[in-house]
Every structure is written in C-alpha cells, then in structure tokens.
Amino acid sequence: MEREGKGGFTLVARDGEARRGRLLTRHGAVDTPAFMPVGSKGAVKAMAPDELWTLGYRLILANAYHLNQRPGEQLVRELGGLHRFMGWRGALLTDSGGYQTLSLAKLTSIGENGVLLRSHIDGKQVELTPEGVAAMQRALGVDIMMTLDECAPYPASAEQVLRSVELTTRWAERSLEVERGCGQAMFAIVQGGVYPHLRKLSARQLTALPFEGFAVGGLAVGEPKAQMLDTAALAGELLPQDRPRYLMGVGTPQDLLAAIALGYDLFDCVLPTRNARNGSAFTCRGAISVKRARYARDPMPLDEACSCRPCRSFSRAYLRHLYLSGEILAARALTEHNLFFYGRLMSQARAAIASGAYQAFWRAWLGRMGESAGERE
Amino acid sequence: MEREGKGGFTLVARDGEARRGRLLTRHGAVDTPAFMPVGSKGAVKAMAPDELWTLGYRLILANAYHLNQRPGEQLVRELGGLHRFMGWRGALLTDSGGYQTLSLAKLTSIGENGVLLRSHIDGKQVELTPEGVAAMQRALGVDIMMTLDECAPYPASAEQVLRSVELTTRWAERSLEVERGCGQAMFAIVQGGVYPHLRKLSARQLTALPFEGFAVGGLAVGEPKAQMLDTAALAGELLPQDRPRYLMGVGTPQDLLAAIALGYDLFDCVLPTRNARNGSAFTCRGAISVKRARYARDPMPLDEACSCRPCRSFSRAYLRHLYLSGEILAARALTEHNLFFYGRLMSQARAAIASGAYQAFWRAWLGRMGESAGERE
Numbered sequence: 001m002e003r004e005g006k007g008g009f010t011l012v013a014r015d016g017e018a019r020r021g022r023l024l025t026r027h028g029a030v031d032t033p034a035f036m037p038v039g040s041k042g043a044v045k046a047m048a049p050d051e052l053w054t055l056g057y058r059l060i061l062a063n064a065y066h067l068n069q070r071p072g073e074q075l076v077r078e079l080g081g082l083h084r085f086m087g088w089r090g091a092l093l094t095d096s097g098g099y100q101t102l103s104l105a106k107l108t109s110i111g112e113n114g115v116l117l118r119s120h121i122d123g124k125q126v127e128l129t130p131e132g133v134a135a136m137q138r139a140l141g142v143d144i145m146m147t148l149d150e151c152a153p154y155p156a157s158a159e160q161v162l163r164s165v166e167l168t169t170r171w172a173e174r175s176l177e178v179e180r181g182c183g184q185a186m187f188a189i190v191q192g193g194v195y196p197h198l199r200k201l202s203a204r205q206l207t208a209l210p211f212e213g214f215a216v217g218g219l220a221v222g223e224p225k226a227q228m229l230d231t232a233a234l235a236g237e238l239l240p241q242d243r244p245r246y247l248m249g250v251g252t253p254q255d256l257l258a259a260i261a262l263g264y265d266l267f268d269c270v271l272p273t274r275n276a277r278n279g280s281a282f283t284c285r286g287a288i289s290v291k292r293a294r295y296a297r298d299p300m301p302l303d304e305a306c307s308c309r310p311c312r313s314f315s316r317a318y319l320r321h322l323y324l325s326g327e328i329l330a331a332r333a334l335t336e337h338n339l340f341f342y343g344r345l346m347s348q349a350r351a352a353i354a355s356g357a358y359q360a361f362w363r364a365w366l367g368r369m370g371e372s373a374g375e376r377e
Numbered sequence: 378m379e380r381e382g383k384g385g386f387t388l389v390a391r392d393g394e395a396r397r398g399r400l401l402t403r404h405g406a407v408d409t410p411a412f413m414p415v416g417s418k419g420a421v422k423a424m425a426p427d428e429l430w431t432l433g434y435r436l437i438l439a440n441a442y443h444l445n446q447r448p449g450e451q452l453v454r455e456l457g458g459l460h461r462f463m464g465w466r467g468a469l470l471t472d473s474g475g476y477q478t479l480s481l482a483k484l485t486s487i488g489e490n491g492v493l494l495r496s497h498i499d500g501k502q503v504e505l506t507p508e509g510v511a512a513m514q515r516a517l518g519v520d521i522m523m524t525l526d527e528c529a530p531y532p533a534s535a536e537q538v539l540r541s542v543e544l545t546t547r548w549a550e551r552s553l554e555v556e557r558g559c560g561q562a563m564f565a566i567v568q569g570g571v572y573p574h575l576r577k578l579s580a581r582q583l584t585a586l587p588f589e590g591f592a593v594g595g596l597a598v599g600e601p602k603a604q605m606l607d608t609a610a611l612a613g614e615l616l617p618q619d620r621p622r623y624l625m626g627v628g629t630p631q632d633l634l635a636a637i638a639l640g641y642d643l644f645d646c647v648l649p650t651r652n653a654r655n656g657s658a659f660t661c662r663g664a665i666s667v668k669r670a671r672y673a674r675d676p677m678p679l680d681e682a683c684s685c686r687p688c689r690s691f692s693r694a695y696l697r698h699l700y701l702s703g704e705i706l707a708a709r710a711l712t713e714h715n716l717f718f719y720g721r722l723m724s725q726a727r728a729a730i731a732s733g734a735y736q737a738f739w740r741a742w743l744g745r746m747g748e749s750a751g752e753r754e
Contacts, residue, residue: 041698041699041702041704042695042698042699042702043699043702043704043706045704045705045706046705046706046709047706048686048690048706048709048710049690050686050690070698070701070702071673071694071697071698071701075673075674075694078674079674079676079692079694079695080676085692085694085695085698086695087690087691087695296448296452297452297455297456299456299457309425309427313425313426313427313464314464315456315462317448317452317456317462318419318456318462318463318464320448321418321419321447321448321462322418322419322420324447324448325418325419325420325447327418327420327422328422328423328705328708328709329420329422329423329424329425331705332423332425332705332709333425
C-alpha cells in the first residue's frame with residue numbers, strides 16, 4: 001500500500017491505526033513515525049548537527065519566537081536561512097511561539113489580534129500575531145511552519161477553552177493568507193483542552209481548511225496521563241488520514257508508543273535532551289540516573305543493549321564522575337545516548353508497523369521498560 | 378639523524394636548538410614538539426576522546442590531585458586504569474598536584490614530608506607526599522608521572538625559592554624510590570623562580586638523578602613574559618639533550634613557538650580550552666572574541682584559513698548566537714577549533730624543524746598572528 005497524500009505525505013503502510021509514512025520536504029524525506037529533537041534556539045542542546053544526522057534524525061524542531069528574540073529572523077534570512085545558519089542539512093519545523101503564551105503566561109495578554117508578551121531576554125513588549133509568526137517562519141526558511149495558536153492552561157473552564165478554540169481557528173484562517181516560500185508547508189494546531197466536544201469542534205473547524213498537516217496541541221501541560229492519551233485518541237480520530245499528524249510536546253517512550261498506536265506520525269519533546277543534562281538516561285529497562293551512588297564503581301555502559309557511541313566508550317562510573325565534576329562531556333554523552341535511544345525506538349516502531357507486528361513490538365517494549373517512564377532501579 | 382635516548386625518547390631532527398622527537402609510550406608514540414590538551418578531571422572540557430584523537434592528539438594531561446579527590450585513584454584502578462576509564466587510546470601524563478600548592482595556596486602548609494591542603498571538594502584535609510602522589514599515578518596507570526614539587530609563588534625572595542628548590546630535589550629523590558607499573562616514566566620538575574643561579578642549582582641537582590624526562594615548572598605564574606622566556610631559555614640549556622623537556626603551563630601560540638626554538642618538546646596549557654568557553658578563538662591573524670557585536674552578521678568562519686569541522690559548518694554569526702544563548706555547542710565548537718589550531722601549529726612546527734626551516738616558519742607565523750597573543754581586531 002502506498003497512498004500519495006497532500007503536502008508531500010505518503011502513507012507507506014498501516015497496522016491497526018498505526019501508520020508508516022514518508023514526508024517529503026525540500027530538505028529531504030522524513031520517515032514517520034518520527035521524533036523531532038528540540039532545538040528551540042537553533043541548536044539541539046549539547047549536540048552538533050552532524051551528530052544528529054548520524055543518529056538518523058532528518059527533521060528537527062526550532063522555535064520561531066525564540067529565534068525572533070535572538071538573533072532575529074531577518075539576520076538568519078540574510079545568512080541564508082535557518083538550515084544554513086545551523087549547518088543542518090535535514091528538514092526543519094518551527095513551533096510558532098503559541099506555547100510560549102502558556103509557559104510565559106504571567107507576562108501575556110491575549111486579544112483578537114494576537115498575543116502580547118514581554119521578551120524573556122530584554123523585557124521589551126513583543127506582539128505575536130498569526131501573520132507575524134508566519135512571516136518569521138517564512139524568513140527562517142523552514143520546511144514546516146506552525147500556525148499561532150492559543151494553548152489554554154490546565155485546568156481551564158469549558159468557556160475559556162471554547163474561546164481559545166475559536167480564536168485558534170480564526171488565527172489559523174488568517175495564517176493561510178500569508179505568503180510562503182517555495183515548498184513551505186503549514187500545519188494547524190487542534191486545541192480544546194480535555195473537553196471532547198471542544199476537541200471535536202476544533203478539529204472540524206481546522207480540518208476544513210487546506211493545511212498540509214495537523215497538530216494536536218495543549219496536551220502534556222499538566223493533565224493526568226490517562227486524560228492526555230484519551231484526548232489524543234479522540235483528536236487523532238478526527239484528523240484526515242492523508243496528512244501527517246503531530247502530537248506536540250509528547251513525550252516519554254511509553255507515550256510515544258501509545259501515540260503511534262493511535263495513528264500519530266510526528267512528535268517532539270525536551271525529555272531526552274533535558275533529562276540527559278540532569279544525569280538521567282533512558283534504557284530499555286527503564287530510566288537510570290547516573291547521579292546515584294550505586295553506579296560509582298559500575299563498569300557497565302548506560303544500557304547493555306545499546307550500541308551508541310557513549311555506550312561503546314564510557315562506563316556508568318565514568319559518566320557519574322563526569323556528571324558530579326560538572327564536565328560538559330556528561331551532558332554530551334547522555335544526550336547522545338538518549339537521542340540514540342529515541343531514534344532507535346522510532347526506527348524499530350516503523351519496521352514493526354511495516355511488517356504488521358506493531359502490537360507485539362509495543363507489548364515487548366513495555367514488558368522490558370515498564371509501563372511508566374519513572375526510574376525502575 | 379636519529380638518536381635513541383633514554384626512556385623511549387628519540388631525537389629525529391634538530392634545527393638550531395629546536396628538536397623534532399618521538400616519545401614512545403605503552404600507549405603509542407608521541408611526535409614532539411607536542412601540545413597536551415588539559416583534562417585535569419579525566420576529561421578535556423567540552424571534548425570527547427575520539428575527537429581529540431581525530432584532531433591528531435596522542436598525549437593528554439590529567440591531574441593526580443583532582444582525580445584523587447574525585448573519583449579516587451583506587452576506583453579508577455578497579456575500572457581498568459585511567460585510559461580505559463576515559464575511553465582514551467592515546468598516552469596520558471599526570472601532573473602531580475604540586476601546582477595546586479600554589480593555586481590553592483591559602484589552604485596549604487608545606488613541610489618536609491609533603492603538602493597539607495584542604496580538599497577543594499569537601500574541605501577535608503589532604504596530605505600530598507612525594508610517595509603518595511607517585512602511588513596515585515601508579516594506580517591511575519598513566520604513561521608519564523610527574524614528581525611532587527613545590528612551586529614557589531611569584532614574586533618570592535631568593536631565600537624562599539632556594540628552600541623550594543632544595544625541598545623539590547629531596548622530594549624528587551624520594552619519588553624515585555616508589556615502585557612503578559610497567560613502562561611508567563617519571564619526570565622531575567625544575568624550580569628556581571626567576572633566579573638564574575637557583576634554576577641552575579635545581580637543574581644540576583635533578584638531572585643528576587635518573588629521570589626519563591625533565592619539566593620546567595614555576596613559570597607562567599605571573600612573572601613578566603620576557604622573564605618567563607629568559608628563564609625558560611636558561612633552564613632549557615641545562616637539561617640533557619637525550620631526554621624530553623616539558624615546559625609546564627605554557628602557553629600562547631607565540632610562547633609555544635618561542636619555547637620550541639629553545640629546545641622544548643612538551644607543553645600544556647588551559648588557554649585553548651578555557652578561552653574557547655569564554656568565546657575566544659585563535660586564528661592565524663590573532664584571537665577573536667565571538668561575543669563582539671561586529672560579528673553579529675558575519676558569515677565567515679572563525680578563521681578563513683582553517684579546515685576544522687566547526688569552520689567548515691558554522692559562521693561567526695551563528696557561533697556568536699550560540700555563545701549569547703548559552704548553548705553548549707558554542708563551547709564545543711570553539712574548543713574544537715582552538716585545539717585544531719594548536720594541533721596544526723605543532724604539526725607544522727615539527728615539519729619545519731625536520732626540513733631545517735623552523736626560523737622562517739616561526740617568522741612567518743608571527744608576521745600573520747602578531748607578536749602577542751592579544752586580540753588584534
């Protein structure tokens with residue numbers, strides 16, 4: 001089965017709801033399901049771009065708001081666009097900055113025209129409008145632009161979330177009016193909090209518009225895990241089969257496997273990179289923290305089953321020593337390991353879908369890793 | 378001309394006083410003159426060991442005192458020694474910790490038996506003795522051990538420096554009594570401050586003892602540059618031709634070129650790595666600081682004449698952005714660039730000596746770089 005969809009997306013195989021796809025961009029093809037490492041400021045923390053490529057990543061995420069604040073999208077454009085600026089030969093997706101209206105909520109006011117916030121760098125007032133953030137992303141030259149959305153906090157009343165859904169739709173319509181560069185795709189973001197009827201409303205409104213893909217936003221913002229997955233399931237069902245589906249900000253390896261089973265194609269999360277800098281490594285038997293005294297004399301690699309560069313070179317004892325000594329190499333090694341882990345999880349998931357064995361693959365992983373993302377040992 | 382010397386050192390060529398040599402260790406050969414990147418705690422800051430190897434480094438420096446404090450030399454020994462612990466396949470030299478008696482001077486008392494200091498980690502009292510630091514280095518399994526020395530501060534009276542010279546000699550004699558592992562060489566450290574007669578005394582006393590190499594210490598501790606080079610020149614003349622000569626803690630590219638002309642073979646300095654983390658890059662036209670506003674829109678690499686990985690991928694504008702954003706990749710890229718610069722400087726110096734063209738090479742470098750290490754632009 002190969003079904004050519006819109007916006008360069010091809011469904012290669014299905015297994016239940018799980019999808020094996022291929023997303024074509026001007027900067028190469030991206031096999032899905034795919035996890036995007038987060039490089040908000042134009043760099044994935046502790047990693048070099050050639051290392052991300054070697055790990056198999058072909059699509060990474062940056063943030064339009066952050067890059068607008070520093071160094072400014074016009075500077076990036078003058079220097080040849082974000083790909084060239086970063087030295088990254090793969091594809092790029094930028095989040096619009098809508099999520100910052102939540103994470104910097106104390107600083108914002110939201111109106112029909114857009115979002116007002118105070119710069120996290122110099123305190124100056126910044127207005128983000130649907131047209132403005134689309135223009136930023138055009139200037140950055142990214143492959144996939146995200147519309148400005150309003151991400152309601154959790155918890156929020158149904159009235160508040162309804163207003164956020166309708167505003168997000170009006171902003172999405174305005175975003176479509178903005179001129180784009182050659183080959184730039186634009187994804188809209190379904191909101192609706194944890195209210196099924198509002199998720200349905202948001203999905204119905206947005207999927208009526210000609211976007212190349214759809215994201216589900218406003219999850220993983222504090223709601224219970226079960227509610228996150230129920231809402232992701234519901235929202236996923238409402239999205240068209242022929243376009244990519246991006247579950248924003250998710251998540252743990254367990255979350256990714258569940259979301260793939262629901263039919264999601266793209267993911268991003270700071271967990272593998274941020275946890276690495278905090279000394280935590282994902283392994284196929286659960287997470288381990290190299291801070292722990294139990295690893296002081298442990299000659300084993302982070303994960304016995306791992307063939308990443310750090311696992312071929314470094315013991316837990318050495319990584320613990322580096323971490324306690326504040327050495328940059330600790331952050332580097334754990335980040336590379338965690339991104340190798342996430343990359344391998346996704347490539348194995350793609351292979352399992354292609355061979356119709358996703359459920360068995362998923363069960364086997366959970367059997368080894370445990371059902372939750374917490375540390376096992 | 379090939380002259381087999383003691384302790385695995387072979388003189389391959391001479392050009393004036395400058396020497397092209399080869400130092401054989403149990404972990405491979407080291408072509409000299411060689412610069413050793415500093416990895417005090419068992420890691421060269423921001424670098425991975427395979428990257429240092431790729432840059433051409435075959436000998437790096439660690440610090441016995443630091444590793445004694447954390448994670449402890451016995452732990453390193455249990456895990457197979459420092460090479461294996463670090464995942465480093467080249468050779469290792471450890472400084473003894475004598476220099477810490479200077480840099481942590483407020484915390485120390487110095488007696489005949491050794492140095493008492495308070496741990497910079499937990500405040501506990503630590504006694505460093507000649508026998509103790511040699512045993513640490515034996516446990517670490519390094520290729521080259523340094524004796525415990527007493528490094529007088531600058532300025533210091535002749536009486537004070539005389540006491541330090543004589544104590545250093547007695548400690549060197551005691552160090553020779555300590556059992557070593559197979560193939561471990563030991564170097565003694567000439568002291569004497571900036572007093573010619575005391576440098577002569579120290580060199581005469583130490584070179585009468587059967588060390589495999591000699592270092593000149595107690596320089597680059599605050600004395601004027603001219604006095605540093607005059608003292609290095611004098612001390613160098615007093616050292617045997619057939620053994621390696623190590624000028625400790627030196628220095629700028631200009632210092633290295635001058636010291637090579639004086640007949641020194643080995644160097645270490647934190648400049649390329651520390652300056653990198655402060656945003657400063659060595660170039661063949663002088664140092665540049667990526668912090669400067671003038672580089673905000675500069676599409677050029679750090680150094681037009683450089684073929685290192687960062688210079689092939691990143692503009693000054695991008696590196697400035699990374700530096701201002703606090704991204705680890707800034708420290709990584711500048712460190713890699715600076716170590717590439719130092720490595721290339723040394724390999725070109727070796728080639729120039731071998732072809733009898735060292736003076737011309739040296740003049741040409743100074744003509745491009747300037748006579749001082751300061752920023753030119």
